[in-house]
Amino acid sequence: MAEKIQNNGRINGFSKLDKRQRREWLLEKFLPGRTHAEFRHFEAASEDLQQVFDNFSENTVASFPLPFGVAPNFLINGTAYAVPMVTEESSVVAAASSSAKYWLTRGGFRAEVVATEKLGQLHFRWAGHPDRRAALLPELEARLHGATAGITDRMEARGGGVRGITWKHLPNVDPQCYQLLVRFGTGDSMGANFINTVLEAYATELEVWSATSTALHEAERELEVIMAILSNHTPNCVVRAAVSCPIEAMNIPGSGVDAADFVRRFRLAVAIAHEDTHRAVTHNKGIMNGIDAVVLATGNDFRAVESAAHAFAAETGRYRSLSRCRIEDEVFHFELTVPLSLGTVGGLTRLHPLADLALDILGRPGAEELMCIAAATGLAQNFAALRSLVTTGIQQGHMKMHLQNILSSLQASPPERRQTAEFFRGRTVSHHGVRQYLDRLREGGVVG
Template identity: 40%
Template sequence: MTNLKWTGFAKKSPQERIDLIREFGLLKEESQEILQQQKKLPLETANQMAENVVSELSLPFAIAPDFLVNGKTYHLPMVTEEPSVVAAASFAAKMIKRSGGFTTTVHNRQMIGQVALFEVPNVDEATASILEKKAFLLSLANQAHPSIVKRGGGTRNLWLEPKEDFLIVYVSVDTQEAMGANMVNTMMEALVPSLEELSQGQSLMAILSNYATESLVSADCQVNISSLSRNKEEAHHLAQKLVMASRLAQVDSYRASTHNKGIFNGIDALVMATGNDWRAIEAGAHAYASRDGQYRGLSHWSYDEEAATIKGHMTLPMPIATRGGSIGLNPTVQVAHDLLGNPNAKELASLIASLGLAQNFAALKALTSTGIQAGHMKLQAKSLALLAGAKDKEVGPLVQELLKEKHMNLETSKALLQKLRQEN
């Protein structure tokens, strides 16, 4: 839904935000009830999801509004404990929307499984024997999980690579709307007896790979440099610095690590909100960032001086799911999918990549202009205010007093809070 008035949303109370979401008609009635009643993951459900459960851990569930992706406006749910993440995403989304928003390309949507063979007496003969039976092996894997074939998915390709003492058999699988870990693992294990017979070797393991190079998505955007500064010369200078910061992440792995962490501030928040496995997404993306032997930044920014725009691009693996796993078990996860309009896996992958690129733009802009520490100090002051016991209306004034101090700590925060209360 477009043209919604989000102005002042950050200054409203949680209840006022829920009321506004209801007014906007962004959620189904059952999702509104979940938010209204603050329903959490039931303990009995949590107890079935993990071992030795004693409670649940809650994290803030926020909204970054007005992301324009492929011509459609989305309001992205974000689960994160860091307030600057949501604020930065929202800020970047506004700037990028004014220049046309994000465009994305989903290059493929397949997962990869592997069977690692060892003690293969003749690798060349084993390779030839396995490839000769390729159609049979793909069919055999499909028989291990016939339901995915009925839904239009299933195996798509098989190939082999010898690596040191191993002959590794790879199989790509269209998992449809599921991430497909259990599905692919079942398929790979079904191939083991035949592969051992054909290769005359032994299987070390049969398992899905999280390095999802057959499930890549790209996000692109541009920002008019007038958004960086009203002064043309300064805007030009800031655009050059932002592009240099992007290049730094390509040549220095120390910077690349922090560069990519900033991207995942956004990606993880949406992946978690939608009930997906953020560890798998991160593992695959970090491997992709190292694909040429050096760890590099995942995003690239360039400056088109003639058009007076900076352009951002990012490609990474995004094997995201909208079905399966724990997605249907957590009530708040259901709200997140409802808020997004219940997208399919490809659409959700596009939104996640766009959010990551937005988060990256906001970070680079801050680093190359005002610096990152000013915002972080405000967040530190707010955390100290809350730890000192400040109530909702006391937080703002206490933060202002803390920022005037040469050294901020909890003792100072408590003293200042006591002083404010005495004055009032």
């Protein structure tokens, strides 16, 4: 590693270079044989638009495009949606579309927001005794509220703001370690900047309080702020999506499995994911395939959503499936409960033109409606994956897309794609096998 660093050199002030200079440095030091064209290939046609993209991050040298697809036929709470999805994984959009169409004639998806509170934390060291917190908190809360009124007023006018403060002692970290756990409402915004701004103002006022409050004893004035930051753990910002249908109507055409047997196998598959962590991780990843694609398409933070979902899946102390299945009175019930902290104003929702377009496609939903849409898409994705697993197997759909990816890598023409797809119908797909077939096809030999 040291030799590699020495050979390629180091650089100071990389961020001060313009984009072309950064590319030149990379080409010289790390990419011999490559050209500027490979960086420019996916840039926006408009220079102004490309500048918008470049400003989303730092040290940019290129843009990285991802497919923007749409899953039609979603019926959610009686409203029809075409759901925008951004994902690079084969068959995700196709699976969501198939599942949406299946449930379209079976009542669609129902979804409801259970709660919308978000959390922030202020950690500090304090010399006072833990038992003094109850007596001191009312004055501290009043001062914090007063110090941040100018920040919170507009959010409160939109139905948000600070919902409450809990003063916690963290003796396992340090005998003098404490936390203010603050509950927030953020309306239609995801709220990260608002929450962090309030918390940092709290930190400043906390230090003032420790130095000036007459309620404090002299020995209690020693206070050190450690950090102030929102929490992406959002167990009180939760949405539930569900579908249900009489078992007799749960037919799966072409599967070779009747409705009752399909439902029996499906319920067992969900139960396995509830009990077995190895399966639960893959099960929940499938749910997040759908949710993340909507989150990305609408300019929200998929990393925060992922973290919150997996923490929620482990809230009992054991990682379990996020979805549940039950049979009652010959009716199939399948539901998903998941934390989703989403916004439809602020952030990239307006800045990124495709995120803005995605929200237009959805009819400009508020945050709660978007939570319902994303959760329903996650449930649809989960249903489609389990339906395949317990009937034809997951590979049938995946291999169709895998074949197309192989054909793309081999630069197959449209006629070659059609003939190859027909040839491999019912056959095992491999890169070597597809290459051999294409070679024979291109040589004009007899293929069969």
